[in-house]
Amino acid sequence: MQTLGNYLKLTTFGESHGKAYGGILSNFPAGITLDLEKVQQALNRRRPGQSPIVTQRNESDTVELLSGIFEGKTTGMPIGFIIRNENQRSKDYTHLENALRPSHSDYTLEEKFGHRDYRGGGRSSARETSNWVVAGEICRQLLPSVSITAYVSGVGTITLDKEWQQLDFSLREENPVRCPDPEKAQEMEELIRKVRKEGDTVGGVVSCVVENVPKSLGEPVFQKLHAQLGHAMLSINAVKGFSYGSGFLSAQMRGSEHNDIFNEDFTTRTNHSGGIQGGISNGMPITFQVAFKPVATLLRPQQSYTISGTPTTLEGKGRHDPCVVPRAVPVVEALAAFVLADMYLINQGRKIEL
Amino acid sequence: MQTLGNYLKLTTFGESHGKAYGGILSNFPAGITLDLEKVQQALNRRRPGQSPIVTQRNESDTVELLSGIFEGKTTGMPIGFIIRNENQRSKDYTHLENALRPSHSDYTLEEKFGHRDYRGGGRSSARETSNWVVAGEICRQLLPSVSITAYVSGVGTITLDKEWQQLDFSLREENPVRCPDPEKAQEMEELIRKVRKEGDTVGGVVSCVVENVPKSLGEPVFQKLHAQLGHAMLSINAVKGFSYGSGFLSAQMRGSEHNDIFNEDFTTRTNHSGGIQGGISNGMPITFQVAFKPVATLLRPQQSYTISGTPTTLEGKGRHDPCVVPRAVPVVEALAAFVLADMYLINQGRKIEL
Amino acid sequence: MQTLGNYLKLTTFGESHGKAYGGILSNFPAGITLDLEKVQQALNRRRPGQSPIVTQRNESDTVELLSGIFEGKTTGMPIGFIIRNENQRSKDYTHLENALRPSHSDYTLEEKFGHRDYRGGGRSSARETSNWVVAGEICRQLLPSVSITAYVSGVGTITLDKEWQQLDFSLREENPVRCPDPEKAQEMEELIRKVRKEGDTVGGVVSCVVENVPKSLGEPVFQKLHAQLGHAMLSINAVKGFSYGSGFLSAQMRGSEHNDIFNEDFTTRTNHSGGIQGGISNGMPITFQVAFKPVATLLRPQQSYTISGTPTTLEGKGRHDPCVVPRAVPVVEALAAFVLADMYLINQGRKIEL
């Protein structure tokens, strides 16, 4: 049950301080020419150590593709891959063998499984998302005309108030925060630096826009496109909320202002629907928002208890992100690409050509 | 793929103006004594016509259980059930055969399937949620000590600012809005009446608290408890957002204020985690929020187009809810009960007794 | 987990003496015109009481289709249906409340579930296969050019030695045994009558030929077409074996005689492969064989024990088939049609049209 997807399947494994991460992408169509360098480039965008405001853990995050590709093209067979762990400073974690970190999964994993790899959070580490970036980039190449852009729209109380249409996405990668508004990006970066200096962390929001979406993605009732996206995004470590289109704001609106009136070509004048109606894409841009809590590992003392109930003081010694949203951007894009590809392939199954 | 659940499965069918709704609940354990009257009572809470502020469609919503129960107890076999449609005034919809209603699924279903039952939204009607209430109430009886309470916490701009601990849930059913704060409930009801008079609709928020939750529900990575809840809630008609615990607010917080510090017994002093850490229940109350957009069917004229592109004016003639949240309360509870039961049974599978 | 299929899903319910059987066929494509009378006709072929050599239980087996069809065509939405039980002479079974019938599921269900509907075998009754016939006939109409013909090729030691190409399938329905060789059919019928007079039962074999099969059905490794067929056939009550093409005989052959040499058009000179190579249909006729044990309910005394361990003598009083294969023929065809349709739709999903 550590599998994502309905028709297309991503099954993964890996622990923060184990030998390797890896995964199998099944049911990907045959005959697709893959640009494997782009897969590595996508991983590099998620990589630790890429800028001064992210964790300094030193991992090359090199993916090795093991199957399913022959002479540069997919064969329709499962695509297996691994990413070796390199810089496991497991000693940073020995003190955690017994102490339970607040707002981590330490306690719940201990209760549920009895036995766990406590080093660096084990299976709960966000390093798992590197598997998703590999799969997501491959999926992106299945839908080359679709444009998926995630960006940081909030860090702490600094929020980007502009509509996405007013933003210049080409500016996004020019700052380490991945916010396409240079001024806001500057403020956000400063906040992250300040917070880090204080040994603290801060939450944030990632927004995502998908342009040039095929119509008819998503299945009625229990496989609605936004519910699939929501499930995927809520699977990312530290995510606390998901909304699409008008989101939580819609709860305060009237139907007469919220309804998206059609143009003659069945585009809509407004897009409160966020590109999805009845769970199915209508061809308008898909928009959604993902809220991330502040990272739970602090570089300052926190009170806690050992498993046996002895009080203890805990202080993060590892190399951690003061704010996850800059590195979450490629993860959000990867999962969006995966979900869209999955829904695209399911939809193909419906087409009868007899 | 019109199935919900992982171990426990709910598969459903039905259209607004077809012969019947119904479903099959599979993998429910044997030997559970069911109170079948409670199942009907749960349905009655969702029923149209129950109060002046909901749709006046006249349906008794009587469930007939067809299998899987013998001498009052479950047998472990699939529980099949149907709910006959009675009051199908399909003529209300004949004008819709060609006109596409804004912010409905009319256009996307038409594009995706070519052929659709357009009467009353067909498969997209929220009448489908009556199936979920049947299954949810059965699941609730599997976990009798767990207490699931959903309530309306927002209608339009009127929002309930109190923490759930300050509310008296016993007051919830004493008003048609299902808000446990009598004063706010009064304001909300007045707003709904006003909006209806204007032929308009309004959105709202349903909050939910689950008390006395077993620990260890939820599976790492792709079956996190909150992602399962999110997926289920986002499947409800008109839902635009889902968050749990501190939700979108967490994005603005620091780790040092957000972290839930342990007490000696591993309860936590605060509960920003909303009872879920690393995707697994920690025994604290589970809290989540669901945002509903305003109903798209208005009893006032709207401009639109027929499928062939002719401009037309559309005016809802059916019997519709001006605000869905009061009737959504039992649906949210039903889905929560289903997800918890599903995760509970999956967790049982892990236990080895050799 | 009472669901059959991979892309196409059939989920069912029902007990022999419960209120009704029924099922939901999900993910069936939209826009297919269905001949609903043919669905009932298929059920009639499986119906009890249709000839003197089958059980005389009196059931009309009338199917009611409840959803997913609008104006005679499928809508892509789940097709729900029920078949009411009518002639439940549950009193025939009261003596079974405690006595465990040999070679039935009485003991294993009791051990596994603790609580069971013992009347007529409850969920284990072969009446469940009526659900499959409904779904199978609908699937058959999805693939109208494919011809699926099952027939009785063995009853006890009387076996049909002719190759299927030598048989005139039009003669199959002219005898109650459903064997297309009139002489053998006569012998088989006499054997069944004799066995019934003795209060005994007898086993048999159903063979099946699928002509005009689309190529490329079946997926490598764990969804091979023959493994899907095998799984489905082994799900039929009383089935003890499944083989395809050269079957168990192949174990005695040399590669040089067994290999199917290609013709220029990639048909093959022989068809030991039974139309399936590497788990994928190659366009040649698919052939397979299904072995059925003798019915376990005898109309003569058998020694057994009650659940509490008291010795008892048991004698079937219900209305039972002395040999199941004649009525199994439409069931084998139905499941074959379902599996082929499922594999057909999965294969469609692979096709990229960007």
Added chain:
Amino acid sequence: MQTLGNYLKLTTFGESHGKAYGGILSNFPAGITLDLEKVQQALNRRRPGQSPIVTQRNESDTVELLSGIFEGKTTGMPIGFIIRNENQRSKDYTHLENALRPSHSDYTLEEKFGHRDYRGGGRSSARETSNWVVAGEICRQLLPSVSITAYVSGVGTITLDKEWQQLDFSLREENPVRCPDPEKAQEMEELIRKVRKEGDTVGGVVSCVVENVPKSLGEPVFQKLHAQLGHAMLSINAVKGFSYGSGFLSAQMRGSEHNDIFNEDFTTRTNHSGGIQGGISNGMPITFQVAFKPVATLLRPQQSYTISGTPTTLEGKGRHDPCVVPRAVPVVEALAAFVLADMYLINQGRKIEL
């Protein structure tokens, strides 16, 4: 869809001449101490080159376990593993780029996927079964008291007529054929040597006995234990038939001789049921049979065609097995162990402890 299992999941990848095979075993319970050497030993039993009568391809088949195990015990997290390919003499296959080998998957893969890794059969190679042996041996350690013994019971027309109770299983590994009857083993080995000398191949049968089986494994209707076993066995390369208990012979028997009469302790006097009644294990030994066709690759000329339709003569040059059944024995055991573990875990999910 390259996944086996229902609760427990095995997802795999790999091609004969790709970089590596590998897999992910998900949902395996936590806290199980694994003997990792036994996993390698199981692989060694399947390894090429182990005796003079099997293929001489030189592969060490060394498994590397990458995750899910910590301090010698499982963590409940996915167990990822890889087996690197070493001795890929891909040049043996260059002549196959265009020629289609009879009774292989060359033609069907070509038709289905358009693009394929033709080297050594690519994904269709039986090397995939090494993945299954890894997973199966881990599963075997979950059910340590269960004893699974497969053995060769037929090679060509030489068949073992003894009941399994008359055999001394300790003699099985003392001959390269893996037949526990030394005399028959001798005959079989001679036949295989003779056939190989002739550049030909021969089929065979593997029988399997599972002793000390827990009761209650298997789920009614579509997850019957024998149907799960049948599906798994039919997934093995070259398998043409599966039967359990009395198998195809049952078709010729009367109910009065076939029924398994109970003893007072609910064991049965006979075991025609093969340990499974109504799809659920009854605690008696499980017995089943698997028929393998002769290997399709011959070391003698065969006529065929290139993809473009040009006649050509084909002659196997690779290193191939003249008869697969000796090396299939550990594969049959591995899949049986997997299926039993899967059904065991599903059954656990049903148990309520509230």
